[in-house]
Amino acid sequence: MQIEKIRGHQTEQLFKAILELKDIEECYQFFDDLCTISEIQSLSQRFEVAHLLRLKKTYEAIKNETGASTATISRVRRCFDYGNDTYDEMLGRLYPDEKSYAEATRK
Incomplete structure (x- = not known):
């Protein structure tokens, strides 16, 4: 781990x-x-990327909305797919009416 x-x-x-x-x-x-301002902005950006992935936004839409690189978006996506599920858990606490990442990505 x-x-x-x-x-x-x-x-x-x-x-x-x-x-x-x-x-x-x-x-x-x-x-x-x-933290430096840049470090805080990077952490905040990753969390917003996670929220937009949870909402099933495309990489292009996320990139345009947040300014995140595709590498950052991919890294956050890997955390959703193979991580500890904490992005989804924290977002679920902040936005209890939204579907979880797993629910949103089921086919």
Whole structure:
């Protein structure tokens, strides 16, 4: 599993700190201190790509809407297909009325 590659004291400390954030404003402040603007934008872009893939948008539409490269879109898609299902789980919590990725891509 990929998770084992990132598991360690420093990562655990970071994740525990993230879980302690109390509201959206605290998130903005913490990530502003922790990351560069470019890093935050990249993470945000990937999450939006995941949302648009979940909505069955085409690569071209996603590229046009987000500015993401096809390599980024493909990477996110691989996470949906072979990852830990957490994009879909988090998006399901944010948008409970939408179909999951698996439901949206069934033929």
